[in-house]
Amino acid sequence: MKNAMAIAVGLLFLSGALGAQAQEMTAAPGKIKAIARKCGDTKALDEELRGTWHESPIFVSAEDEGVATLLYTAERGRTWTLVLRFANDRSCVLNYGENAKVE
Secondary structure, three states, rough: OOOHHHHHHHHHHHHHHOOOOOOEOOOOOOOOOOEOOOEEEEHHHHHHHHHHHHOOEEEOOOOEOOOOEEEEEOOOEEEEEEEEEHHHHEEEEEEEEEOOOOO
């Protein structure tokens, strides 16, 4: 979890350095606009993942030092998003993609 914390701190720093607005990028075919490793309000991020991408959390870790890891997926793994959720109501997207499968 310490590596995840270091990544999260770096993302929080980067998020602040880039300003309050989330950056957008062109993603792989099928997912035209995507959240580009952004940090923000947990509730707003959750609403965006559920509303825009039709993803819901299928895995939520226990909190470790105020941080939980969540994996959101759309039906049949069409899209997925890996999120760190902090105790201060902030969350960061660590990664996202398409066509995931559980082996």
